[in-house]
Amino acid sequence: MAKESTTIDIGEPSTVTKSSSHVAVDEKKKGFVAAAAGGGYKRGLTIFDFLLRLAAIGITIGASSVMFTAEETLPFFTQFLQFQAGYDDFPTFQFFVISIAIVASYLVLSLPFSIVSIVRPLAVVPRLILLISDTVVLTLTTAAAAAAAAIVYLAHNGNANTNWLPICQQFGDFCQATSTAVVAASISVVFFVLLIVISAIALKRH
Amino acid sequence: MAKESTTIDIGEPSTVTKSSSHVAVDEKKKGFVAAAAGGGYKRGLTIFDFLLRLAAIGITIGASSVMFTAEETLPFFTQFLQFQAGYDDFPTFQFFVISIAIVASYLVLSLPFSIVSIVRPLAVVPRLILLISDTVVLTLTTAAAAAAAAIVYLAHNGNANTNWLPICQQFGDFCQATSTAVVAASISVVFFVLLIVISAIALKRH
Numbered sequence: 001m002a003k004e005s006t007t008i009d010i011g012e013p014s015t016v017t018k019s020s021s022h023v024a025v026d027e028k029k030k031g032f033v034a035a036a037a038g039g040g041y042k043r044g045l046t047i048f049d050f051l052l053r054l055a056a057i058g059i060t061i062g063a064s065s066v067m068f069t070a071e072e073t074l075p076f077f078t079q080f081l082q083f084q085a086g087y088d089d090f091p092t093f094q095f096f097v098i099s100i101a102i103v104a105s106y107l108v109l110s111l112p113f114s115i116v117s118i119v120r121p122l123a124v125v126p127r128l129i130l131l132i133s134d135t136v137v138l139t140l141t142t143a144a145a146a147a148a149a150a151i152v153y154l155a156h157n158g159n160a161n162t163n164w165l166p167i168c169q170q171f172g173d174f175c176q177a178t179s180t181a182v183v184a185a186s187i188s189v190v191f192f193v194l195l196i197v198i199s200a201i202a203l204k205r206h
Numbered sequence: 207m208a209k210e211s212t213t214i215d216i217g218e219p220s221t222v223t224k225s226s227s228h229v230a231v232d233e234k235k236k237g238f239v240a241a242a243a244g245g246g247y248k249r250g251l252t253i254f255d256f257l258l259r260l261a262a263i264g265i266t267i268g269a270s271s272v273m274f275t276a277e278e279t280l281p282f283f284t285q286f287l288q289f290q291a292g293y294d295d296f297p298t299f300q301f302f303v304i305s306i307a308i309v310a311s312y313l314v315l316s317l318p319f320s321i322v323s324i325v326r327p328l329a330v331v332p333r334l335i336l337l338i339s340d341t342v343v344l345t346l347t348t349a350a351a352a353a354a355a356a357i358v359y360l361a362h363n364g365n366a367n368t369n370w371l372p373i374c375q376q377f378g379d380f381c382q383a384t385s386t387a388v389v390a391a392s393i394s395v396v397f398f399v400l401l402i403v404i405s406a407i408a409l410k411r412h
Contacts (some may be wrong), residue, residue, distance in 0.1 A: 085367070085368075089365070089367035089368070090365065090367075090368075091359065091363075092356045092359070124410050127410075128406060128407070128410060131402075131406045132402075132403050132406065135341070135344070135399055135402045135403065136399060138341070138344065138345065138348075139344065139348045139395055139399060142344075142345045142348040142349050142352065143348050143349075143351070143352035143355075144352070145349070145352075146348065146349035146350070146351075146352035146353040146356075147352040147353060147355060147356035148356075149349075149353060150298045150352075150353035150354075150356040150357055151356055151360075153297065153298070154357075154360070154370075155368075157297075159295070159296065161291070161295035161296075162291075162295070162296075162361075162370075162371075162373050163371065164360075164368075164370040164371075165368075165369065165370075167368050189345055193341055193342060193345065196337075196338075196341045196402070197338050197341065199406070200334060200337045200338065200405070200406065200409060201334070203406060203409045203410045204330050204333075204334060204409045204410075
């Protein structure tokens with residue numbers, strides 16, 4: 001009887017170890033499978049994020065340079081005066097050129113973080129950094145686009161109440177270039193909203 | 207011997223069940239403690255989120271109504287003309303009033319979602335809905351504030367190149383009211399950025 005109980009005593013700890021380690025391995029395996037599945041779909045998201053950033057870099061550089069080079073000199077002039085319009089005649093357009101250039105540089109600097117997210121789709125810190133800085137830069141882009149849009153609108157239509165006359169009849173090409181830049185900046189605003197949504201989905205649990 | 211092995215056989219499954227259930231309970235307990243700790247700190251975040259929304263409602267309603275009521279009639283007039291300025295003389299200011307009013311209504315409608323997040327701090331869906339809609343409304347607020355700021359700047363300083371004269375010498379009170387509205391809207395932009403950051407932190411794993 002004593003021998004019997006000894007065998008049982010020896011048997012028990014061994015089975016406990018075996019069974020608990022078995023449970024642990026099972027849980028680990030389950031977690032690994034879930035991580036791999038989540039990782040796969042999140043890796044797809046991060047690759048889309050990277051491509052969106054590349055597209056946004058192109059669009060912001062385009063917008064900034066179109067606005068920067070927008071200039072028109074009228075073919076007639078008086079003895080003392082030549083009529084010309086450039087982006088630097090409007091403080092709002094200067095703000096536009098500078099801020100959209102800053103946004104383009106930010107996007108280039110954010111590419112490494114995006115690559116880190118592709119390599120490690122479940123990493124939280126680079127995602128969170130991207131989301132917060134994207135949000136801040138989104139406000140800068142939107143502000144530049146909206147302020148320039150208000151001035152472009154005024155250049156096209158003028159304001160009879162304040163006697164601000166439209167200038168687009170004279171400076172048609174200049175107005176067209178500035179409008180193009182505003183539209184391009186607005187498209188990049190949409191891209192930023194998409195980038196933020198992607199980051200939010202990649203951050204969430206489950 | 208046969209009896210011995212039987213006892214051992216009976217003993218084994220019982221210990222397996224016991225130990226595995228013990229492990230399961232332990233894991234559950236650990237998970238519960240972690241959820242409670244995470245829940246506590248996330249509940250604090252969501253309460254802050256709710257208070258920020260209340261403050262943003264006040265500020266946006268204030269900004270919209272200050273702009274809406276901005277009006278000034280000059281004390282002198284000619285036989286045919288009385289000089290007055292109102293928000294509806296500027297399409298950009300009309301856009302400002304309408305969009306900031308929409309933002310205020312959105313904030314009121316978002317309060318229930320915020321309350322759900324306070325009650326269930328670990329729920330993912332209301333958080334994600336809040337984050338995405340906050341991002342969209344952030345662009346609307348920023349656009350309205352920036353466009354109005356561009357016009358207010360022009361009203362203050364004019365633009366010599368296009369012969370747009372400043373109107374703030376004549377309509378000082380009107381300019382002051384519109385500037386106040388723009389500043390209030392800019393503060394609400396900061397609130398929205400904070401709200402998005404809070405949602406991102408509340409969404410993230412760990």
